[in-house]
Amino acid sequence: MISLVTRVGLESYEVMASHGAYDFEREQVQPFIISIWATLANDVQEDDLDLTLNYADLQSAVDAEVVNSEPVKLMETLCDMLAKNISKNAIVQSISIRMEKPDAPFPHPGGLAVVEYEWTRG
Numbered sequence: 001m002i003s004l005v006t007r008v009g010l011e012s013y014e015v016m017a018s019h020g021a022y023d024f025e026r027e028q029v030q031p032f033i034i035s036i037w038a039t040l041a042n043d044v045q046e047d048d049l050d051l052t053l054n055y056a057d058l059q060s061a062v063d064a065e066v067v068n069s070e071p072v073k074l075m076e077t078l079c080d081m082l083a084k085n086i087s088k089n090a091i092v093q094s095i096s097i098r099m100e101k102p103d104a105p106f107p108h109p110g111g112l113a114v115v116e117y118e119w120t121r122g
Contacts, residue, residue, distance in 0.1 A: 004043040010058040011035045018071045019078060022105065026071035032078075033100040034062050038086060041093035041121070053089050061085040075099045079117035087119060095119040 013036075016029040036058045044052045065081040072078060079097045086095055097117040104113035 006040045006043055006052075007037050008040065008053045008055050008058070009035070009037040010055050010062070013059060013062055015062060015067050017066050019066070019073070019075070020071075020101075020104070021073045025105070026073075030101070030103045032066060032075075033102065034066065034082075035098040036062070036082065036086070037096040038092045039094040040091050042091060051091070053086075053092055057089070058086065075101060075113070075115040076117065079115055083117065083119040087121065093121050 012033055014031055014033045017032050018026050018029050019032070020026055020030070038053050038058070040053060061082055065085050066078055069078075069081065072081075079099055082097055083095050086092055095118070097115075097119075099115045099117070101113040106113075
């Protein structure tokens with residue numbers, strides 16, 4: 001038996017948004033770099049865009065949930081919002097999100113703020 005797994009992805013999509021734990025982060029835009037991988041529940045049998053997850057939909061989900069949403073404090077919240085949006089497509093079995101915040105305030109120079117999030121249809 002042959003087992004096929006198809007993943008659709010969007011890597012290193014950089015957007016400007018106003019989210020963060022501190023008030024000043026929610027008052028000014030800063031970069032967020034987002035990578036998303038969605039595993040499909042079924043292999044795509046036909047050459048039909050309507051039967052898969054369009055990677056442009058991943059970009060649109062980021063725009064809706066990160067760029068055009070009300071500011072939130074946690075990247076974890078943003079990842080959850082993204083997963084809820086993307087999982088509306090019934091063909092999506094699981095979602096992996098990596099969100100980076102290169103300008104996150106740290107007490108000392110260096111480091112990269114990162115949240116990785118995994119979602120699986122139950």
